[in-house]
Amino acid sequence: MAAARQVGDVEIVSVDAMQVYRGMDIGTAKPTPADQADVRHHLIDIVDPGVEFAVAEFRSAAREALDDIARRDKRALLVAGTGLYHRVVIDDIELPGQWPDIRAELDEDAGRVGTPVLHARLEALDPVAAARMEPTNTRRVVRALEVCIGSGRPFSSFGPGLDVYPPSPIAQLGLRWPREVLARRIERRVQAMIDAGLVGEVRTLLERPIARTAHQALGYKELIDHVEGRCTLDAAVAAIVTGTRQLAVRQERWFRRDPRVRWIDIEADPVAEALPAVLDALAR
């Protein structure tokens, strides 16, 4: 926000798997209405929580937003929380497509015979892909098989893979906090969300159907458990805090692998400490 305000012709693009959902405001730490009125934001509130929404849909929406911004001679400042979504937006990753029937069958098989058996099947169809995943990782094994069977091509033949980082005109900055500081900030942030009425937001959300992706959002799934009587509020809050801490570590690890990211170690004030680098990147 500080950078966008200062520069003027910049619009913010949220690259976040959960801020896309309407009605999930407090728990996803969405920019306030005031902030959104001040600087134009994209990809926030674009879909109903009842809708199944995933990386492919996100990418098309992101492309449209970026085109729109370019057409109006503005510049985009992407703010990323979701590593996979971010990658797919900036790097032209080939997404193989979906075969729901095959997938449903595979999911059922996984439950019945166990994922390692499916992994063995994958090994026969696509040894390269099989070697790249743990035999127990149901999600990945099922998806790889779904693509092999559905497309008739090995899963590993799609695109160069996420581990290749081609040169990009997009400057990437990563802000990094010391773990202990981060832990304390997360505790405060979660408490602030509760104080701001997150439980009520969850109750409202539950009045209508929620699709899988929205349902598993950190801060929401725990509070749904509480609201539906499966745990105390304190337990839910504690789970959100540790879950957020773990997410932050996973995010850092994900982005750390991208050699194109330039890291800025924050000591106390992210705005003061990162703003020069952001402005510098925008100046190019």
Add this chain to the structure above:
RNA sequence: GGCGGCGUGGCCGAGUGGCUGAGGCAAGGGCCUGCAAAGCCUUUUACCCGGGUUCGAUUCCCGGCGCCGCCU
């Protein structure tokens, strides 16, 4: 004061006279091509203290300390 129970790694929690120590959580390290705020892999750390029995005790006995429950 009496009686009973308990005391295991950062936390919860099984268990055993030796075959080197279930599991879960947390923490550390890592993975990731359509659920990604999700999913998965991996690593580290013990048996309250003192004495005794025994070839050998975290496990049995005695004492101490601490905690919990019941009684007075």
